[in-house]
Amino acid sequence: MIVFEYIAEILFYGFMILTFMGGFMAVRSKLLMHAVLGLAVSLFGVAGLYFFLGSPFLAMMQVLIYVGAVCIMIVMGVMLGSTPDQLATKNFSGQNLLLAILACSTGFIALFVAIGQTKFAPAAQRVGDMSIRFVGENLLFKYCLAFELISVVLLTAIIGAIILARGGREEKAS
Amino acid sequence: METLHSILPELIRIVICAIGGAVIVFGNALVMGYAERKLAGHIMLRPGPMEVGWHGILQLVVDGIKLMGKQLVVPKQADKPLYMLAPILAFAPVFAPLLLIPFSDKLQGFDIDVGMLVILAFASINVLAILIGGWSSNNKYSLFGAFRSVAQNVAYEIPMLISLLAVVFMTNTFSLREIAAAQSPVWFVLLQPLAFLIYIVAMVAETNRAPFDLPEAESELTAGFHTEYSGMSFSLFVLGEYANMFIVCSVATVFFLGGSSGIPLPYFEYTGALWFLLKVYALMFFLVWIRWTYPRTRFDQLMNFCWKYLIPFSLVNLLITVVVVKLI
Amino acid sequence: MKSYFSELFTGAWSLILGLKVTIKTMFTPIVTVQYPREKLEITPNYRGHIDLIKDAETGTHKCISCGSCQRECPSDCIVVVGEKREGVKGKVLTKFTLDFTKCSLCGACVEVCPTKALDYSNEYELAGDARSDFYFDILKRVEERK
Numbered sequence: 237m238i239v240f241e242y243i244a245e246i247l248f249y250g251f252m253i254l255t256f257m258g259g260f261m262a263v264r265s266k267l268l269m270h271a272v273l274g275l276a277v278s279l280f281g282v283a284g285l286y287f288f289l290g291s292p293f294l295a296m297m298q299v300l301i302y303v304g305a306v307c308i309m310i311v312m313g314v315m316l317g318s319t320p321d322q323l324a325t326k327n328f329s330g331q332n333l334l335l336a337i338l339a340c341s342t343g344f345i346a347l348f349v350a351i352g353q354t355k356f357a358p359a360a361q362r363v364g365d366m367s368i369r370f371v372g373e374n375l376l377f378k379y380c381l382a383f384e385l386i387s388v389v390l391l392t393a394i395i396g397a398i399i400l401a402r403g404g405r406e407e408k409a410s
Numbered sequence: 411m412e413t414l415h416s417i418l419p420e421l422i423r424i425v426i427c428a429i430g431g432a433v434i435v436f437g438n439a440l441v442m443g444y445a446e447r448k449l450a451g452h453i454m455l456r457p458g459p460m461e462v463g464w465h466g467i468l469q470l471v472v473d474g475i476k477l478m479g480k481q482l483v484v485p486k487q488a489d490k491p492l493y494m495l496a497p498i499l500a501f502a503p504v505f506a507p508l509l510l511i512p513f514s515d516k517l518q519g520f521d522i523d524v525g526m527l528v529i530l531a532f533a534s535i536n537v538l539a540i541l542i543g544g545w546s547s548n549n550k551y552s553l554f555g556a557f558r559s560v561a562q563n564v565a566y567e568i569p570m571l572i573s574l575l576a577v578v579f580m581t582n583t584f585s586l587r588e589i590a591a592a593q594s595p596v597w598f599v600l601l602q603p604l605a606f607l608i609y610i611v612a613m614v615a616e617t618n619r620a621p622f623d624l625p626e627a628e629s630e631l632t633a634g635f636h637t638e639y640s641g642m643s644f645s646l647f648v649l650g651e652y653a654n655m656f657i658v659c660s661v662a663t664v665f666f667l668g669g670s671s672g673i674p675l676p677y678f679e680y681t682g683a684l685w686f687l688l689k690v691y692a693l694m695f696f697l698v699w700i701r702w703t704y705p706r707t708r709f710d711q712l713m714n715f716c717w718k719y720l721i722p723f724s725l726v727n728l729l730i731t732v733v734v735v736k737l738i
Numbered sequence: 739m740k741s742y743f744s745e746l747f748t749g750a751w752s753l754i755l756g757l758k759v760t761i762k763t764m765f766t767p768i769v770t771v772q773y774p775r776e777k778l779e780i781t782p783n784y785r786g787h788i789d790l791i792k793d794a795e796t797g798t799h800k801c802i803s804c805g806s807c808q809r810e811c812p813s814d815c816i817v818v819v820g821e822k823r824e825g826v827k828g829k830v831l832t833k834f835t836l837d838f839t840k841c842s843l844c845g846a847c848v849e850v851c852p853t854k855a856l857d858y859s860n861e862y863e864l865a866g867d868a869r870s871d872f873y874f875d876i877l878k879r880v881e882e883r884k
Contacts, residue, residue, distance in 0.1 A: 267489075269489070269492070269545055269546075270492075273492070273542070276538065292522060292523075292524050292527075292528070293524050293527065293584075296524055296527035296528050296530075296531045297527065297531075299531035299532070299534070299535070300527065300530055300531040300534055303531070303534045303535055303537065303538050304534060304537070304563075304564050304567065306538065307537050307538055307541050307560045307563075307564065308560065308564060310541055310545070310560075311541075311557055311560050311561075367582050367583055368578060368579060368582050368583070369582065
C-alpha cells in the first residue's frame with residue numbers, strides 16, 4: 237500500500253507545480269492567448285488538487301465550467317484586446333507596481349491569517365454518496381455561503397467585461 | 411511481495427483498459443470512416459470506395475498509412491508550441507470517457523460515482539483544442555472556424571446538460587452503470603422523449619458534424635480550424651472527432667436506450683456488450699444519415715435554434731420532471 | 739406564439755421528409771458504372787473522329803480519292819492522296835490521314851463526300867502522351883478493321 241501513498245504524494249506535488257506554473261504563465265506571458273492558457277493550466281491544477289482531496293465532483297465541475305470560461309475569455313480577448321501579433325507592453329512600473337504589490341500582499345496576508353486560524357478536518361475521507369439529494373443539500377444548506385459568493389465572482393466578471401467593452405468603444409468614437 | 415500482490419491486479423486492469431481504449435478509438439475510426447464514405451456514396455447513388463480490397467474495405471487502412479507518411483507542415487507565422495499541442499489536446503482526452511462507459515454489466519473500465527460529469531468535462535476540452543489550433547495557425551479562416559466552434563459548443567452544452575440532468579433527477583445518481591441499470595423495465599427514451607430529442611440535436615452540434623459543421627464549413631472557410639494541419643496532426647483531429655462521436659452516442663445509449671439491456675443470446679456471456687454496440691452504431695448511422703441529408707445551417711439559425719427552442723424546451727422538460735419525481 | 743410552434747412543427751416535418759428521401763435513395767440501385775471494367779454502350783449519335791466505312795459487299799472502302807473532304811476541311815487536317823493504276827477504273831487511295839489535333843469535329847467532310855464513304859467513329863478512349871498519337875492513318879484503320 238505504501239507505493240500508492242508515494243504515487244499520491246507525487247501527484248499532489250505535480251498538481252501544485254502545475255497550478256503555480258500556470259499562474260506564473262498567466263501573469264508574465266506577453267501574449268494574451270498564452271496568458272489565458274496559463275490560467276487554464278492553473279485551473280486544471282486546482283481541479284487536480286480537488287481530486288486529490290477526495291472531491292471528484294468539484295474537480296469535474298471545475299474542468300467543465302472553466303474550460304468553457306477560458307475559451308470565451310480567449311474569444312473576448314481576441315475580439316476586444318490587442319491583435320495577436322502585438323506584444324503586451326510592460327506596465328509594471330511606478331504607481332501600477334505599487335498598487336499591484338499592495339493588492340497582492342493584502343490578499344496574501346488575509347488568506348494566510350484565515351488559513352492559519354482554521355482547524356482543517358483530515359482530507360481524503362469519503363465525503364458522501366454523490367446522489368442528487370446529497371449534492372443539492374450540501375450546496376444549498378451546508379456550503380450555501382460559498383455557493384452564493386461564486387455569484388459575486390460572476391458579477392465582478394460581468395462588470396469588468398462591460399467596462400472593457402465600453403472603454404474600447406469610446407476610444408474608437410473619439 | 412505483498413505490495414506487489416495488491417498492486418498487480420490493479421496494474422493489469424489499467425494496462426488492459428488502456429489497450430481496450432486504444433482499440434476502440436482506432437477501430438471505431440476505421441469502421442466509421444469506411445461506413446461514412448460508403449453510406450455517403452449510396453445516399454448519392456454511387457458506390458463509394460471500391461478499389462482497395464473487397465468493396466474498398468481496406469481503404470481507410472491505406473489512408474491511415476498515407477497520412478502517417480506525410481510531412482508535418484508548420485506555417486512560418488504560426489505559434490509553434492501551441493500549434494503542435496492542439497491536435498494532441500483534441501485526441502488525448504477521449505480516452506478518459508471510454509474507461510467509464512459501461513459496455514455491459516461486467517465490461518467497464520472503472521465506475522466512479524460522478525461518471526456523467528467526467529465524460530462531459532473531458533468532452534468539453536475538445537473545444538479548447540479547436541480554439542488553440544485555430545488561433546495558433548495564424549490564418550483567418552482557422553480563427554473564424556475556431557470562434558464559431560466556441561460559440562456553438564458553449565451554447566449547445568447547456569441544453570445537452572439540462573436534458574441529461576432530467577434523467578439524473580429520475581435516477582438520483584451520476585454513475586453511468588446505475589443509470590443504465592435503472593431502466594430495466596422501461597427505457598428512458600419512452601419516459602423522456604423530449605430530453606432524448608434535445609440531446610440528439612445537441613450531440614450533433616457538440617461533435618461539430620453536419621448540419622452543424624460550421625467550424626469547418628468548407629465552402630466558406632476552406633477547412634475551418636484545421637486548414638493548416640497536415641499529415642498525422644490532421645488525422646489526430648479526425649480520430650478525435652470519430653472518438654467523440656462514439657462517446658456521445660454511448661452516452662445517449664446509457665441515458666436513454668437502456669445501456670446494455672436487450673434479449674440475451676444463448677451460449678454467450680457478453681450479449682450486453684453486443685446490444686450496447688448495436689445501439690451505439692445505430693445512433694452513429696443516424697448521425698451519418700442526417701449529415702448527408704441536411705444542408706449546413708446558417709450561423710444565426712444555429713444560435714436561434716439553440717437559444718429560442720432547445721434551451722426553453724429543455725428547461726420546461728426539467729421542470730416537469732422535477733415536479734413529477736417529487737409527487738411520485 | 740402561434741407562429742413559434744407552427745414553425746417548429748413544419749420545420750420538424752420537413753426534416754422527417756428529407757430523411758425519408760435519402761433513406762429511399764440509399765436503397766435504390768447504384769447508377770455508377772465502374773469505368774475501366776464496365777463500359778457503357780456508345781449511342782449511334784456519338785460523333786468521334788472520322789473513319790472510312792467498310793463496305794460489306796466489296797470488303798473495302800468506297801473512297802474514290804476525289805479530295806473533296808480535303809478541300810472542304812476548314813482546319814486543313816485531312817490529307818488524301820490517290821494514284822492512277824493500270825487496269826483499274828478511277829483512282830486508287832494510297833494515303834488518307836487525319837490530324838486530330840486540329841480537327842474540330844465539324845463534320846463537313848462527311849457531308850461533302852460524294853460516295854458516302856466517311857462516317858463518325860465511336861472512338862472515345864483517346865488519351866496520349868505525344869502529339870503524334872493523334873495523327874491517325876484512316877486508311878490503315880479501315881484495312882485493319884474486320
